[in-house]
Amino acid sequence: MLRKLGFIFAAFGIAIAGASIASSASAQEGARVSDPGLYKEFGEKAGLTKIVDDFMVNLLNDPRTKASFENADQKHVKAMLVEQFCEILQGPCSYKGAKMKPIHSNLGINREQFNALVEQLQFAMDKNKVPFAAQNKLLAVLAPMHRDIITQ
Ligand code: HEM
Numbered sequence: 070m071l072r073k074l075g076f077i078f079a080a081f082g083i084a085i086a087g088a089s090i091a092s093s094a095s096a097q098e099g100a101r102v103s104d105p106g107l108y109k110e111f112g113e114k115a116g117l118t119k120i121v122d123d124f125m126v127n128l129l130n131d132p133r134t135k136a137s138f139e140n141a142d143q144k145h146v147k148a149m150l151v152e153q154f155c156e157i158l159q160g161p162c163s164y165k166g167a168k169m170k171p172i173h174s175n176l177g178i179n180r181e182q183f184n185a186l187v188e189q190l191q192f193a194m195d196k197n198k199v200p201f202a203a204q205n206k207l208l209a210v211l212a213p214m215h216r217d218i219i220t221q
Contacts, residue, residue, distance in 0.1 A: 098168060098169065100157065100210045100213070101156070101157055101158075101159055101210065102157060102158055102159060102206045102207065102209075102210060104159075104206060105159050107158045107159065107203055107206055107207070108155070108158040108159055108160040110199060110200055110203040111154070111158055111194075111199055111203065111207075112197065112199075113160065114151070114155065114160065114162075116197060116199075117151045117154050117155055117158075117160075118151055119197055120154075120190075120193050120194055120196075120197045120199070121147050121150045121151050121154070121193070122147065123192075123193040123196055123197065124150070124189060124190050124193040125138065125143055125146070125147050127189035127190075127192055127193055128186065128189050129143075131185050131188075131189055133181055133182050133185035134182055134185050134186055134189065137176055137178070137182065149164070149166035149167075152164045152165065152166060153166060154207065157207065157210050157211075158207065168217075169214050169217040169218055170217040170218075173217065173218045173220070174220060176220070177220060177221055178218055178219055178220055178221070179219060179221050180215075180219055183215050183218060183219050187208060187211070187212075190208070190211075191204060191208070194207075
């Protein structure tokens with residue numbers, strides 16, 4: 070229970086400690102973690118790839134997110150998530166995918182689905198033994214994106 074509260078807090082609380090905002094057109098698009106050691110804690114590119122593979126399996130098994138992802142180009146979305154997380158974690162990547170607002174604008178995503186995605190990401194990070202504090206630092210950067218993703 071405490072664990073669950075932890076991620077909800079991380080996702081929607083105002084705890085953005087650990088996140089820094091690089092100057093860019095949109096604060097959410099340019100945000101990075103401030104700790105340069107975090108990329109290693111996620112196992113670098115290989116670790117991120119495993120986490121995102123597990124994450125997508127989870128999303129396809131969760132009734133709250135299944136419908137959104139089963140018709141998507143899962144391989145492409147996974148590649149983009151690895152690139153995006155790598156950049157956020159200060160890894161040697163540059164995210165070249167779509168901006169969060171336009172890519173999600175027609176999907177009718179609600180708060181329950183957003184929470185479900187955060188929860189499934191947390192399960193994937195747990196499975197891959199990412200330390201809890203490191204998990205929360207990534208979630209703190211992702212959480213403000215709800216403004217661009219939730220449309221109903
Ligand atoms: C912090 C939360 C989220 C992040 C960081 C995120 C990130 C991304 C990224 C990087 C892409 C690929 C962009 C591209 O193709 O260039 C994407 C696509 C997509 N996302 Fe999200 N997403 C989030 C939340 C959600 C939620 C809650 C849902 C639905 C339950 C969702 C459904 C989708 C779908 C269906 C696509 C594919 C859209 C298409 O190809 O037209 N996302 N997302």
